[in-house]
Amino acid sequence: MQNDALLKELAECGSPETLLAAILKHYPDLKAPIDIEAIAQRVGITEFRDLETPGASSAMMTDIGKAKGVILCAPGLSAQRRRFAIAHQLGHFLITSQRGDRQCTNRDLAESRRDTPHRKEEMQANRFAAGLLMPKPLFSAFVDGLGKLTVTHLHTIAAAYDVTLEAAASRYADLTQAMCALIFIKDGVVRYARPSRSFPPLSIEPGAPVPAAVKSAGPEDKIAWLPAEVRDWLSLSRDARPPKLTMQILSKANGFQLVMLFVNAAAERRADEEAEKLATERPKFGR
Incomplete structure (x- = not known):
């Protein structure tokens, strides 16, 4: 029943922020590092596979109604980049205005612009991924506990949340x-x-x-x-x-x-x- 309640809430969300709020509501005790695969499986991802397409870092395949999906990641990705790629594809899967089947490059997973429809969708998926891997309340409290500002804190953040230094830095810049x-x-x-x-x-x-x-x-x-x-x-x-x-x-x-x-x-x-x-x-x- 709790799973049904979460899926119903997610279906009514239209933005990365409302999706994240719904997920965090159903996961009030999240701790770093976030178990991204467990959350993905709970909301409809049935399998994680290797992706062999040249030039692509990750992809997603779904049924017609986007009720179920499979996430694929290039086997050469580091564990931290793979986690972000899964969260990114989960964003595409849950944002109702975006289509299901797609492939994304490394550039897509770093996109922050919104000047074209494609870039806007990739940016939204990245916002969702960052917010899920580094939830704002948890992240802000962790950073506050680190003390005086220094660039070396970014390594500490990246290690705690099992993300790349680039992802930790981007999230830090967004929230500080x-x-x-x-x-x-x-x-x-x-x-x-x-x-x-x-x-x-x-x-x-x-x-x-x-x-x-x-x-x-x-x-x-x-x-x-x-x-x-x-x-x-x-x-x-x-x-x-x-x-x-x-x-x-x-x-x-x-x-x-x-x-x-x-x-x-x-x-x-x-x-x-x-x-x-x-x-x-x-x-x-x-x-």
Whole structure:
């Protein structure tokens, strides 16, 4: 009966957020790492198979009414990417407006844009996958318990939730209250960025070379907060006061780097208030 109640609720949901709310309601005691296969089986996925299609990382096959489905994953995927792929395909399966049978690439599983119908569907499936593997209440409480902000927390999050570092970073950027941005780099070139909602607009784009200070950082370097040059990273209007920007650099031996940019929002508010106070108190002389 409980299973029937969940399926009935899911059938009435139209967005990733309402689907997640319904699932979390029926799983109030979820703990990390989430047993994604057990949840998928409960809502209609009958089997998990290997996928042999070149170029595809995962796929789904369903009956006509999307009551039952099979999820397929490329055998070469890591355990963490396979978990995300299953959650992603489960999103396609449960979002009622999306068709059943489909194949997805690695690019689809990283899609965050919504400027075409295809990208919007992949983005929605990714939002669902992130929200199910890292449920907001559980995730936020876990992050709060980690203490002071540092880029190394992302490894801790990824290990606890059995997800990739990229998935952990993206979810962190979505939910954190901190004014920060995460920049993924390979061989000195920006791959993509994940800014938090409150972070200023970035000027650096995918494909751009990174600043010299980042390129010269190595795996043996101590991870510490360093001053960052605002003009290297942010897009600001001429009359705007540039914020104080700091960064941490996590470097790997394979050329992978993750940069965390940070702006202290409280300090910036105080600086703005002080500047406004000085402007108000400055004496004005007549001609």
